[in-house]
Amino acid sequence: MTTSELVPPPVKKAGPALESLTARGRQGRLRNVTRTWRGRVLRIAVPVGLIVLWQLSSVLGWADEFTLPPPSRIIAAYQELWANGDIQAALPISLKRAGTGLAIGVSLGLVLGLFAGLWKIGEEIFDAPLQMLRTIPFIAVVPLFITWFGIGETPKLVLIAAATIFPMYLNTYHGVRGVDKKLIESGQTFGLRGWRLAARVILPTALPAALTGLRYAAGVSLLALVLAEQINAREGIGYLVNNANQNQRPDIVIAGILIYALLGIVVDVLMRVAEHFALPWRPRVAIG
Amino acid sequence: MSPSAETVVDARGVRRVFDRAVLDGVDLQLKQGDFVALLGPSGTGKTTLLRILAGLDAADDGQVLVPRKRSVVFQEPRLIPARRVWRNVVLGSRNPRRDRKKAVTALTEVGLAAKSDAWPLTLSGGEAQRVALARALVTEPGLLLLDEPFAALDALTRIKMHDLVAELIQRHNPAVLLVTHDVDEAILLSDRILILADGSIDVDVAVDFEKPRRRSDPRFIELRTHLLERLGVS
Ligand SMILES: Nc1ncnc2c1ncn2[C@@H]1O[C@H](COP(=O)(O)OP(=O)(O)OP(=O)(O)O)[C@@H](O)[C@H]1O
Ligand SMILES: [Mg+2]
Numbered sequence: 001m002t003t004s005e006l007v008p009p010p011v012k013k014a015g016p017a018l019e020s021l022t023a024r025g026r027q028g029r030l031r032n033v034t035r036t037w038r039g040r041v042l043r044i045a046v047p048v049g050l051i052v053l054w055q056l057s058s059v060l061g062w063a064d065e066f067t068l069p070p071p072s073r074i075i076a077a078y079q080e081l082w083a084n085g086d087i088q089a090a091l092p093i094s095l096k097r098a099g100t101g102l103a104i105g106v107s108l109g110l111v112l113g114l115f116a117g118l119w120k121i122g123e124e125i126f127d128a129p130l131q132m133l134r135t136i137p138f139i140a141v142v143p144l145f146i147t148w149f150g151i152g153e154t155p156k157l158v159l160i161a162a163a164t165i166f167p168m169y170l171n172t173y174h175g176v177r178g179v180d181k182k183l184i185e186s187g188q189t190f191g192l193r194g195w196r197l198a199a200r201v202i203l204p205t206a207l208p209a210a211l212t213g214l215r216y217a218a219g220v221s222l223l224a225l226v227l228a229e230q231i232n233a234r235e236g237i238g239y240l241v242n243n244a245n246q247n248q249r250p251d252i253v254i255a256g257i258l259i260y261a262l263l264g265i266v267v268d269v270l271m272r273v274a275e276h277f278a279l280p281w282r283p284r285v286a287i288g
Numbered sequence: 289m290s291p292s293a294e295t296v297v298d299a300r301g302v303r304r305v306f307d308r309a310v311l312d313g314v315d316l317q318l319k320q321g322d323f324v325a326l327l328g329p330s331g332t333g334k335t336t337l338l339r340i341l342a343g344l345d346a347a348d349d350g351q352v353l354v355p356r357k358r359s360v361v362f363q364e365p366r367l368i369p370a371r372r373v374w375r376n377v378v379l380g381s382r383n384p385r386r387d388r389k390k391a392v393t394a395l396t397e398v399g400l401a402a403k404s405d406a407w408p409l410t411l412s413g414g415e416a417q418r419v420a421l422a423r424a425l426v427t428e429p430g431l432l433l434l435d436e437p438f439a440a441l442d443a444l445t446r447i448k449m450h451d452l453v454a455e456l457i458q459r460h461n462p463a464v465l466l467v468t469h470d471v472d473e474a475i476l477l478s479d480r481i482l483i484l485a486d487g488s489i490d491v492d493v494a495v496d497f498e499k500p501r502r503r504s505d506p507r508f509i510e511l512r513t514h515l516l517e518r519l520g521v522s
Contacts, residue, residue, distance in 0.1 A: 185344055186366040189359065190380030190427070200379060204370035281370050281407040 069251040074258070077251040086240055091259070094225060094236040097153075098263075101160025101228075102221040106214060109165040113172025113213070117206070118198060123173075130169055138163040139227060146231060156228035163224035167216035175209025176202060208279055215271040222264050294320045296355050296430050296463045302340060303349035310336050311347070312487030318463040320430070325466045325474035327519060328484035334467045337484065338433050341465065355430030355463075359423070361437040365416035367408035367423075374404040377423045394426040395419070397456060414445040421453065425460050432457070434466040438473065450476060454499070471515050475508055476501055483518055491518050 024032075051071050057063040058070035065073065081087045112130065115122035138159065149155035179202050187201040229238020237256050244252035297318035304311040310333040318324060328334050339345040340352060342360045367376045377391040378384045384391075395401045398418040408416060417437060424432055437453075438446045454477055457464055468474055474481050475495055483491035493514070497507045 182362070182364065182366050183368055186360070186362070187368075187379060189342055189344065190423070192380055200371065200375075201368055205368060207370065279370075281372075281409060283409050 066248075066250060069254065073251045074255050077249070077255040081240070081252065081255065087259075090235065090237050090240050094229065094238065095263075097156055097228065097236060098160060098221045098225040101157045101224065102164050102218060104157065105161035105164030105221070106168045106217050108161070109168025109170075109213065109217065110172055110210065112165070113169045113210070114176060114203075116169075117173045117176025118202065127173070130166070134166045134170070138224060142227065142231065151232040155231055156225075156233075159228045159231075160221050160224040163220050164217040167220055168210075168213040171213025171216065172206070172210045175206035175213070178209065179205045208275075208282065211271075211275050211278060215268070215275070218267045218271055219264065222260065222267065226260055296320050297341065297465075298353040299341065299350065301350035302337070302347045302352060304333065304336050304340065304345070305348050309487055311340075313350070314484070314488050316341075316482075316489065318431070318465065320463055321461050322480065323457060323464045323466070323478045324480045324482060325468060325478035326482050326484060327468065327471065327474055327515065329519065330469075332484045333487065334484055335435055338435050338465065338467055341431070342433050357427055357429045358431045358433065359425065359427060359429040359462075360433045360435065361417070361420045361424045363436045363439050365408075365413075365420040367411075367416055367419060369407065369409050371408070372404070373400070373406050373408060373411070373419055376408060376419060377404075377426055379423060380427065390426055391422075394422040397425070397459075398422045398452060414441055414449070417441060417449065418452070421449075421456065425456055425462075428460060429462050432462040432464045434464065434468075436467055436469065439469065446473075453477065471512050471519070472503060474515070475511055476503075481511075481515065483515070491515070 022028075054068075055070045055072060057068065058065050058073075069077075078087070112122075112126050116126045116130075117123070141162070142155075142159065145155040145159055149158055183201055183205060184197065187197045192200060226238065229236050230242070233239040233242065237259055241253050241256035244250075244256065295317055297316060299314060299316040302311050302314040302316075303309060314337060316337075326334050326337070336345065338360070340347050341354055342358055343354070344360075367373075368379065371379070374388060374391040374395065375384055377394055378387040381387040381390075392401055392404050395404050398421055400415060400418055400422070403411065403415060403419070408419070411419065417440070421437070434453075438449050441449060450473065464478075466474070466478060479495055481491070481493050481495060482489050485491075493511070495501075495511065497505070501508055503509075
């Protein structure tokens with residue numbers, strides 16, 4: 001700095017030590033608006049562009065219709081599936097599979113997580129084995145489940161349940177264990193013990209973690225569904241896909257895959273909405 | 289000295305050992321309506337003693353007799369974020385819904401009736417601490433333990449809280465043990481000041497001039513000088 005210490009300059013200039021921070025101003029606000037709109041437009045334009053490109057690829061003959069059927073063919077496939085009632089038959093069956101498996105897995109995970117979280121003895125009994133089992137990729141046990149449970153509905157449900165126990169267990173357990181000790185103490189000083197302490201302090205505070213577990217588990221249940229439906233399914237979306245594959249109908253295969261993807265999105269949105277309503281006390285829970 | 293009928297806290301020879309004997313024979317008697325301030329350098333075991341009196345920690349040795357109904361206000365408000373403000377106030381109640389009126393009355397006392405349905409995370413620091421105070425008093429405790437309850441507040445809010453606490457305590461009349469680092473605060477609010485040093489109560493002085501006390505009062509200044517000297521600051 002070269003300025004004299006005794007007589008500071010009346011107006012400080014930007015230099016190596018000072019930086020001038022400009023106010024946003026009119027132009028800046030305008031730029032913000034443009035940016036926002038650019039964001040919105042691009043978000044829609046890019047996917048639409050990709051779909052157009054996909055369609056063009058077959059119109060212009062870049063890709064063989066058989067390897068990659070264009071979007072128009074896939075829409076036609078949906079119409080066909082709808083017309084002969086295949087989707088209406090398959091979707092509820094797949095949803096029921098995923099839902100039943102998820103309900104079993106999540107209930108078990110929740111109960112075990114609460115037990116291990118609230119009671120030392122529960123932790124001592126269940127935590128080590130569950131942590132060990134958790135490391136097994138559920139994909140790897142499919143052949144074993146087939147030999148144990150056959151190829152009917154049971155192995156499918158067991159697989160989905162088994163895959164969803166762990167995210168639910170882990171999040172619940174950590175949620176309960178992670179409740180601030182200070183909050184627990186403040187409950188204790190006001191005479192809360194046992195289940196009252198759990199109901200009024202621990203469980204409500206652990207709920208966000210449990211809901212995160214539920215959201216993960218719901219996502220995993222769809223993953224497990226796809227896998228489970230590879231096991232000789234006779235009905236459901238997986239059956240549609242496998243069948244179409246054997247009949248060399250790639251358009252229906254892609255249509256089926258997209259249904260799985262759509263289910264994933266729907267489940268995620270539903271879970272976020274559920275969180276929003278279940279956790280009103282959390283500041284700014286964003287939907288979507 | 290045997291505990292008289294109105295003695296509400298009677299602690300004798302309290303010992304608590306961590307890596308060293310943090311409390312090594314603390315004796316403390318409080319009568320109903322006593323307002324006692326506990327001073328002492330950081331790490332001397334004030335919080336440890338308070339936690340033992342609260343029943344949150346057990347002494348390794350000694351006798352502790354305290355009222356069944358006790359309340360604590362800590363430096364942080366420690367409200368349950370997932371429970372509305374009024375539910376926090378009647379946290380320990382057997383039937384919170386039935387006690388809702390009580391909660392609102394207690395919140396009115398601290399000037400927060402309007403926030404009774406709010407979520408704790410939407411409160412300011414001072415408001416949250418007032419809720420904690422309402423929660424501590426709603427049970428009409430025989431002993432109120434305050435562990436630096438004003439330390440996290442700004443200076444203006446702190447002055448208002450001093451007045452509020454003084455007024456509420458006069459109305460509810462529990463025995464109060466206030467842990468603080470602020471000598472002025474101790475002189476302003478309490479009737480008796482203790483200094484904890486080397487594991488036991490080292491200084492026990494009565495503050496016997498009338499309230500409200502002024503910092504400019506010569507007796508105030510004299511007592512402060514004395515206490516600061518005993519705390520090793522002068
Ligand atoms: N749970 C614990 N385990 C081990 N040491 C502890 C524990 N609690 C407190 N101590 C030790 O006991 C001593 C007294 O702690 P305490 O919190 O009672 O001090 P304090 O007087 O309240 O200090 P401050 O004024 O800073 O709040 C400290 O040296 C602390 O490290
Ligand atoms: Mg302390």
